[in-house]
Amino acid sequence: MQPFLDQCRAIVGESHVIVDTGMDAFLTDWRNRFTGSARAVVQPASSDEAAAIGRLCCEFLVPIVPQGGNTGLVLGSVPDARGNAIVLSLTRLNRIREIDVLNNTMTVEAGCLLENVRNAAAEAGLLFPLSLASAGSCTIGGNLSANAGGTAVLRYGNARELCLGLEVVTPQGEIWNGLRGLRKDNTGYDLRDIYIGAEGTLGLITAAVLKLFPQPRTMLTAFAALQTPAAAQRLLAIARKHCDAALTGFELMSDYSLRLVTKHFPQLAMPLPAQHRQYVLLELSDGDSQDHAMAMLEAVIGDAIDEGIVQDAAVASSIAQSRAMWHLREHISLAQAAEGKNIKHDIAVPSSRVADFIEATDALLQQHFPGCRMVTFGHLGDGSLHYNVSAPEGVAPDEFLRQQGAVNRIVHDSVNSFNGSISAEHGIGALKRGEILLYKSDLEIRLMQKIKNALDPLHLMNPGKIL
């Protein structure tokens, strides 16, 4: 493969073809669960260089594993163990190409950090709403390839809904320029949405036109205590009625989830004095005034207390208090890790069924694994939950993890019976490739294979992922 590597170096420059130990960080996934192998890590600086590498890989039949910030959670951005692929790292394609304030769009390269995209929009007085805990590490190309979700989906949609156009390098090394910043364009098949969420298996996203929004004039955060997920669902309906598009966040957190946080991060305090069974974090974003937002929020909480749904509530009276509430939510994952490994599920059901799902699935798990502890939290407004199962008290986490297959089966079978999704946000990658075969119809798998074969007949793009 020396001629291949030499030609790679001729395209991107000596120092941007990494081999040997320099590759380590690119070969291991974010959660440190798997280390793959590769011929080299290649870092093009432009779409043209990426396309030239693509053509070279076609010629030498070298598989390509596209990689952004490598923050994925399903082994989608690391190579497999065979060692015949290259990792194509997009981080040098990191220019903000254009911000069109009047069109509410920006054109960015795939390797831009999400945080930089958000900051550049803010500097232009606008909002790019995609909001993920990994914003400082993940890239917009990865966000689009994985159709990232996060906490702002309720109001603004997933990454898919935030993108108007793409530039893509095809598996044949051609560049498709679909960088159109149009709200209406019915001139043929929707190629854009084929590449979004395809996890780099159909082509390489190199740039995108993103939708921007007005910055809300004011934001309000509130923390409400409730008894059940069903009460939280009812609170969501009330909040939607009063706030409509102003409701930008609605996160459910079980008491056990938050007790893990305060145990491992004692500097984070609960906003309410007494202990309750469930909590909801509400966020309102208003184009009007602080007073107007507060009046909406008071109407929501007032109705909910009248109906006996909310037992207590606190409204953040400063940005610091608001951040403290969000910190509780954002530290749940870290607290879980500190407590010891658990069995995670990234699932969604229709938001009308969340409470029923939790009740039914909790019961099934208690039946099979008595005493197992549920770390349940997530984006109730989207019907999406992090539904994680920890070992019963006194059982070592590693021992409990041996039950992972059986636990997954119970949870995913239940999700399926609620017409839900076994991967709401994180995608399929290599991790859930076998799992989707259990729940998707043969026809759906065949349709996906037809798309794959049509666009990447040599199967060079991110092999072993999704399909």
Add this chain to the structure above:
Amino acid sequence: MQPFLDQCRAIVGESHVIVDTGMDAFLTDWRNRFTGSARAVVQPASSDEAAAIGRLCCEFLVPIVPQGGNTGLVLGSVPDARGNAIVLSLTRLNRIREIDVLNNTMTVEAGCLLENVRNAAAEAGLLFPLSLASAGSCTIGGNLSANAGGTAVLRYGNARELCLGLEVVTPQGEIWNGLRGLRKDNTGYDLRDIYIGAEGTLGLITAAVLKLFPQPRTMLTAFAALQTPAAAQRLLAIARKHCDAALTGFELMSDYSLRLVTKHFPQLAMPLPAQHRQYVLLELSDGDSQDHAMAMLEAVIGDAIDEGIVQDAAVASSIAQSRAMWHLREHISLAQAAEGKNIKHDIAVPSSRVADFIEATDALLQQHFPGCRMVTFGHLGDGSLHYNVSAPEGVAPDEFLRQQGAVNRIVHDSVNSFNGSISAEHGIGALKRGEILLYKSDLEIRLMQKIKNALDPLHLMNPGKIL
């Protein structure tokens, strides 16, 4: 073909296989420009029947032209002249299968009239926002197949953004059940968006899960007079800043467009006393109160008058006045028809470029066709315009129409130079099939062909449309 028709009758019943003159209404397009030919019109009553007809068509190699309300404007829903196809009419699949109020979704069959879908949502206290003049005739399956736009896209998006899941009969006569009402679902390729906007060339949409929204508590309509499209763009920016998601309509109308309306529909009165060069219809939808909406609107108009952008404005003080303002907008197409045929363009450019586009293209047309009259109006908030060209005073419309090719070339070349779309809302159908070849890259056409060949290798679905 007698055995084929006999088997069709066995599937859908004698009276739902129409031949001879009964077919006429199904063979002629909405604007009466073309009448095709077909073996029969077949009207299944269910997805299963539609799939059975699909399998039969595969066996006998009979092409299928899917048809909903047949209100399309690009000859997408009528068969060609060859006469070897059947028209598959979906109008008997007209059940509202389910409304899930807490999930803000409804599941409907493809043949439901858009108006019935909107009414069913309203009866459940919710809004299905897709808003088209043809709501009483068009079907939701057609809306999705054409990715319909309309006047509410600014706030709610196109038909594509309003759909969460689909049921599709493939060209092989299999049923893909993708009727998931999920806000987050990253389990593989986005098959849904492949079928939406594909104009029935890849499969047959038989049912859909639609997104619903809270009904706004109050709506306000205003009518503003301005000098130029550039002033209208500036007004849009001001309105966005003050209203954000509450801005649900923003329509630009040239004075000439509205003078045609008042000429041919003298019962419709202009809301403002003096004559101005451009007008904007603004609509605000607010979840709060009439007072709150009025305060927002006054802030918008106040700023715009301060900046010297708006010369005069009227706010509708009753539902009747609001309707009267919308009637002006909605009668432009009818007024054009009454005045005599003109050359229509359904185009979009980035909304920041609309004024520049109009100025540049108007100048080019005057240069080549001195005195031609522009009927320019449309959804400025989406950058989408109906940019129509009427004969110069004294020239017979039919004579001017002979210049259609040359006029199209000037307009579409200009659209292309602004990185715009030559079909913003109406699609490609048979009408613009040649036209897109001039403006799309070879690669984009090849990618579309690959998708077509992968999903419909026998090319039985709506032949001659799009590709």
